[in-house]
Amino acid sequence: MSDLWSLVFGRLTLDALPVLEIIHATNGRELASGIVGTTAAGLAVLGALYLVYALTKYHLWGPLWRDWLTSVDHKKIGIMYVVLALVMLARALAEAFVMRTQQALGDGGGGLVSNEHFAQLFSTHGTIMIFFMAMPFLTGLINYVMPLQIGSRDVAFPTMNSVSLGFTAAGAVLLMISLVLQPFSTGGWTGYPPFTEAAFNPGPGPDYWIWAVTLSGIGTTLSGINFVVTIYKFRCDGMKLMDMPLFCWTSLCTSILMIFALPPLTVATGLLALDRYLGFHMFTNDGGGNMMNFANLFWLFGHPEVYILILPAFGVYSEVFSTFSSKTLYGYTALVIATMCIAVLSFTVWVHHFFTMGQSANLNAIFGIATMLIGIPTGVKIYDWMLTMYRGRVRMAVPMVYAVAFLILFTIGGLSGILLANPSLDYVMHNTLFLVAHFHNMLIPGLLFGMLAGYTLWFPKAFGFILDPKWGYRAAYLWIAGFVFAFFPLYGLGILGMPRRMAEYFNGAWFPLTLVALLGAVMIIAAFACLCIQLYVSIKNREALAVPMGDPWDSRTLEWAVPAPAPEWNFPATPEVEGRDAFATLKEGGYDLRAPDDGYHDIEMPRNSALGPVLMVGSTAMAFGLVWYMWWLAALGAMVCFAATVACGFRRNTHRIVKAEDVKAEWEAFCALADTTPRIPRSLEQTTQNMGHASPASEEITS
Amino acid sequence: MSTTRHPGLNLGPHHGEADDTAEVEVFGFWVFMMSDAIIFGLLMATYVVMSGNLNGGPGPRELFELRPVFIETMLLLFSSLTFGFAQIGMKYHPHPARMIIWLLVSVALALIFVGMEVNDFITMAGKGGIPQASGFLSSFYALVPLHGIHVTAACIWALAILGQIAVYGLDDEVKTGMLRLGILWHFLDIVWIGIFSIVYIGGLA
Secondary structure, three states, X not given: OHHHHHHHHOOOOHHHOOHHHHHOOXXXXXXXXXXXXXXXXXXXXXXXHHHHHHHHHOOOHHHHHHHHHOOOOHHHHHHHHHHHHHHHHHHHHHHHHHHHHHHHHOEOOOOOOOHHHHHHHHHHHHHHHHHHHHHHHHHHHHHHHHHHHOOOOOOOOHHHHHHHHHHHHHHHHHHHHHHHOOOOOOOOOOOOOOOOOOOOOOOOXXXXXXXXXXXXXXXXXXXXHHHHHHHHHOOOEOOOHHHOOHHHHHHHHHHHHHHHHXXXXXXXXXXXXXHHHHOOOOOOOOOOOOHHHHHHHHHHHHHHHHHHHHHHHHHHHHHHHHXXXXXXXXXXXXXXXXXXXXXXXXXXXXHHHHOOOOOOHHHHHHHHHHHHHOHHHHHHHHHHHHHHHOOOOOOOOHHHHXXXXXXXXXXXXXXXXXXXXXXXXXHHHOOEHHHHHHHHHHHHHHHHHHHHHHHHHHHHHHHOEOOOHHHHHHHHHHHHHHHHHHHHHHHHHHHOOOEOOOOOEOOHHHHXXXXXXXXXXXXXXXXXXXXXXXXXXXXXXXXXXXOOOOOOOOOOOHHHHOOOOOOOOOOOOOOEOOOOOHHHXXXXXXXXXXXXXXXXXXXXXXXXXXXXXXXXXXXXXXXXXXXXXXXXXXXXXXXXXXXXXXXXXXXXXXXXXXXXHHHHHHHHHHHHHHHHOOOEOHHHXXXXXXXXXXXXXXXXXXX | OOOOOOOOOOOOOOOHHHHHHHHHXXXXXXXXXXXXXXXXXXXXXXXXXXXXXXXXXXXXXXXXXXXXXXXXXXXXXXXXHHHHHHHHHHHHOXXXXXXXXXXXXXHHHHHHHHHHHHHHHHHHHHOOOOHXXXXXXXXXXXXXXXXXXXXXXXXXXXXXXXXXXXXXXXOHHHHHHHHHHHHHHHHHHHHHHHHHHHHHHHHHO
């Protein structure tokens, strides 16, 4: 019986269910821990069951498959990425809340979750926030916006785009499965060996981490290739590189980093897998292994990774400052050069992640100086954004609230980074909550606020109506205040010597500040709730909030030249542009909303492809099989992936034609709508009077 | 779309539109190769760092034999030459027979390479040179077989292209597929030169 079981289920047994933690609990804290874990798993299962139920009840399986999962439209793939990011954000925020609660209660060994459970929480929180919240969010925004901004119909490789999404989603699915069939890794998001080696962690935890991260890394590499080729090869006529919107520049730099920085991660996790599965000695304590190779490989990825995360947000902020100040971006060339500098410097600083791990003082000094250098181009950017606002027609719309908060908070975070860049200070501060405060200070105001600003900015382009501003402001202010309350105390705790990743402690001096941080966490949860309410309210009022003319913010770049939601073919004819701020120029000259100069033509669009979803299922099965030693499942998943890829090469007739008359009808209806839609001044921008038709900017300035 | 073309990118006469697609696909594949080159580069660097960690086990002098490795190198280089003939056949001959023959020769040479390489590994294992023996051997087996797996995958791709020719003839997709496979094929040669120099010559020097 047990032989048969292990043949089918590998090392998976009922012990993997989190409810066992309740049954085996010997004290109150373990009981609470079991309840927390079981509730989380229960919510995940219920959520999945409800999704299946709803899809069945409303007969949505067909539309889901045809219109979304197999779609290779860059806009739909972008939306799916962002949905994935928001779902994973919900889970990782809940985990953050549990961790803050634990640390607030942890003085004297009390609390809510066991040490083991706490370690899983910080590992999944970090892994999710980086790989399955931040990366999908920015990849989704780039996917949706960048092809429109450069006047293209799609990305260079639409099917590969769907495959990227499939691999990323497969990793996310694996993480959700790990909530139900436990445990996940306790090695943090960095997964350092030798702790994650089989000698110390023989269970499935590190394997979950390895395969989730590896799959998402492959997806990201492919995304990077796709975006780079799109930007180099698919810009519309007249759009020179130095005429691109700044978001495209930051997308380009991020994509270049993806291509060069993700391979080190693949190598690091791949070698760790060889150690764990085949008994290699790459990073083991014995047998001639060397853990430092992992540290170097991981951070050779990990440092460029934080710029992969931050650069798209810089791009969003550039668009936001320019749009909501009704001005062209100040210092465009300086911003481009600064972006490129950051991208290049990002490969020269990785050692600062392990100053204390034994290299010479001289080497540390070199990397410390290199790290401080990054402050220079970043500082240039801050000034450029402030000067963009100077003497502009500034409106404090929701994205602008995030952007201004970012300017202030990000600068503070940057200063704490300069402190940590000094190796002698790092020796004191490393592995304390000071570091945790620092990187959250960079990533929440830097990355997350940027993503939320972009979400608010481009939502009307994707769905045809703006997001309710009232709940948007509530969310934004709660995010900002919540961030300040949750993370500024951690600077203090770090200076007081509180180590990171600690579930229980015996030092009363830390207690008050952990309580303040918990208050901040509560505010952040409320902020997320406001975002959910905002979405619900906006969908309910979508008629009133509709902006069919597609230009609700009087914007300056090409994506706003088309209706909202954007038609699947993007532009009736490939645009021809001149100079920066292409759409602003068109509007000034009265050249927007016109029929294409040389008439309408048939448009060739890529057909749907099932390769992405098939690879997603296949790779999830393979990874799950590898985690639990279900070798038949791993082999089956690998075979499915292999067969689907080979079969894809035999596809012909991969395009379909959108008829010229259909394009014409749709575009002429759009142009006709303009005649009956009132133009509104910027003062009415966030009201229901906004139909996406902006008054000319010249009127705005004189009135 | 840019009007400049990569040098050497030519599918033969009268392929205006396919040339345009090929331009994008070939460029995309070059970018992918850059990414793959980073993987091999990092594994080579790791190997160099780990090459002294013998853990009391056998070292390069006990394990490596230059003669089979030299023959393997020649096989791989000649398969690149014959792959070039296949591409010339594709460009100048409307009938695919010449291209198919040269492609099959290339695949055969590559498969002999893989076979000889596997034989090397078995010989090494017989002398105690297994990946579990030491950090040095772990990093060796992380690097060198990965190249072999790439070569095998390239052969499978070549067979898939032959399958496509059987179904569709020598159409545009087959031709752009051949261009990309060619890049991979020659790229793997370059990687092997690196392995030959760093691992084998470096180990025995």
